[in-house]
Amino acid sequence: MAPDSTRRSAKSRRAIYDAALALVGEVGYPKTTIEGIAARAGVGKQTIYRWWSSKAEVLMEAFVDLSAQAAEAAGGAADGDAAHGDGAGGDGIPDTGDLEADLKAVLRATVDELNDPRYEAPARALAAEGVGNPAFAEEFVATLLMPSLELYVKRLRAAQDAGQVRAEVDPYIARDLFVSPLAQRWLQRTGPLDHTYADRLVEYALHGIAPR
Amino acid sequence: MAPDSTRRSAKSRRAIYDAALALVGEVGYPKTTIEGIAARAGVGKQTIYRWWSSKAEVLMEAFVDLSAQAAEAAGGAADGDAAHGDGAGGDGIPDTGDLEADLKAVLRATVDELNDPRYEAPARALAAEGVGNPAFAEEFVATLLMPSLELYVKRLRAAQDAGQVRAEVDPYIARDLFVSPLAQRWLQRTGPLDHTYADRLVEYALHGIAPR
DNA sequence: GTCCGGCGAGACGTATCGTCTTGTCGGCCT
DNA sequence: AGGCCGACAAGACGATACGTCTCGCCGGAC
Structure with missing residues (x-):
């Protein structure tokens, strides 16, 4: 069989x-x-x-393959992420001690990936398929998104240990504050996706929008 | 013709x-x-x-009609929003002077709408269609989302006037901080969408995650 | 009462679906 | 070296949905 x-x-x-x-x-x-x-x-x-069992599966594997190629070409160890809700390649998120600068650097890289026309069409297709297809969404998120998204949590926990983020903050929710607006703006094309936007997100999320 | x-x-x-x-x-x-x-x-x-020109158009009108019915049944003047990235009905966002409480109330209402099984299937369908179809996305966002999303901006500007939000903050980006993580979690089913999550988003976004 | 145009019904040719059949070809086992 | 096995390219097949079209029918406007 x-x-x-x-x-x-x-x-x-x-x-x-x-x-x-x-x-x-x-x-x-x-x-x-x-x-x-x-x-x-x-x-x-x-x-x-x-x-393969569906065109979504074909495209997903093709996309994973494309990401792997790109990662290999770019130098370091392969990762398999790319182009959706993250941008933190397999390298992990840098830890220079300056949380704000590190986050801005990674989010800017994510913005650049999301704007890469090479990935745009397939990435959108996968996202669209996932919205209406829970089983596929599960596989998609677990394979392509989670590995990179988990790196944010790791970096945020390090920041908590260093006293740069309050200890009682849930790092998963904190990560959503940075990443989701980016993903959302990309998906809904609701405004320009540039470095300035990424920087503002980091600033607002770190220090809040209320008077300090 | x-x-x-x-x-x-x-x-x-x-x-x-x-x-x-x-x-x-x-x-x-x-x-x-x-x-x-x-x-x-x-x-x-x-x-x-x-x-109609496509099944997406049919469904969108059907959804708008459904929302209008619900809004009418609920009492006040009709609005036409409901069930996606907002939840701030046509009523506007309350302004009790307590920004944090007002935002939590509205986001909680949005969570409840997003979890309403009555809207779930069609709302997801429209969102999925929009991801892969720019022209439709434009219409979808402008008709269903923007009206309600604009209310957040209005409320945030009032908060700025009252000195509860820093004057240099861009209210559009600030609004994304609350709304996008909700929408994203709903779209990608990446975790439970409940009142606790909504509350945390408001707290983190208002006061930041860094030590105060 | 007549006319006009939207209506329900469904026939039509085209396209894609997912399955199934045929014959070819390359690697592996003896 | 010869024979076998299974993936392969090609495409036939019935089913379904597409979008267009042609029928009468019927109700409101004149």
């Missing part, structure tokens, strides 16, 4: 990834079709249906 | 709204089909194609 993965064709897999990413970029996610991917990749439909 | 709206059948329109909302709730947005809506509503397909 289960196909023999040791006999799997690496060439077909590559071609499918490339075709899926290209089509999503060119005609959009809804009009990207399994038949279309197969035709473009020069592959039989069955080869796709044999290894 | 353009159909004569004075001859439009109110009964068909109602039936279409009801069928669309029911189907989205029962089989999900992707499997909700124009043919299905027409059949369920006891209506010819052409009647739908004559007045």
Whole structure:
């Protein structure tokens, strides 16, 4: 029943990834079709249906692969994140002792990733699929988002140990304060996503908007 | 060419709204089909194609109608918001002079709306459609979200006048600090969406997470 | 009473779905 | 070296939904 993965064709897999990413970029996610991917990749439909259960799965793997390539090309150890709610690559978040500067640097990097046209179409497609599809959302969040998001929590806990963040603050909620507005603005295109916005978020979240 | 709206059948329109909302709730947005809506509503397909350009448009109008009904039933003047990134009904945000209490009250109400199963399926569908469809997102945000979101800005400006928020703070970004994490947690089902979470967001955003 | 246009119904050709069948080809085991 | 096994490319298949269209029907305006 289960196909023999040791006999799997690496060439077909590559071609499918490339075709899926290209089509999503060119005609959009809804009009990207399994038949279309197969035709473009020069592959039989069955080869796709044999290894994946939906076009969302195909695209997700293609995107993970793309991120891995990019991470490898960029130097350090691969991570597998990229381009959605984070931007803290596998490197972790720097800890120079200056929490505000560290957070600004990472959020600025995230902004740049979110604005990278290379990732835009597939990342949006995955996000859209996740909104209406809980099972897929779970996999998507766990695989692509959580690893990087967890790094923020780690950095915030270090800041708590250093006395730069109040001890009773929940680091998960604190992290949402930085990351969610970015993700939201990106998803809903509700305004420009630039370094200034990232900086303000960090400032307001760290020191509050009330008089000090 | 353009159909004569004075001859439009109110009964068909109602039936279409009801069928669309029911189907989205029962089989999900992707499997909700124009043919299905027409059949369920006891209506010819052409009647739908004559007045709407896509199933997203149908659902959006149905949702607006549903919100209007609910708002009317609830008492005051209709508004047309409900159930997404806000929760500040047409009433505006209360101004008791206690900014923190006012914000918590409104965010708690928003949480309750977001958790209302009546709205969940269609609201998610609209959000998902908007992510991958810029033109629709624009209409969606402008019609359903902005009116309520603007009320936060108004309330925050009042707080600035009262000296409870620093004058140099951008009220739009400040508002994102409260609203985006809520919306994000709802969209990605990344954790429980309850009153406690809402309260923490308000506290952290107002006073910051750094030592005071 | 007649006319106009929206209405319900559903036929039509096209496209994609997911499954299934056919024949080819390359790697592995003997 | 020869034979076997299973993934592969190609595409046929019935099912479904698309969006357009053509029918009568019917109700309000004139």
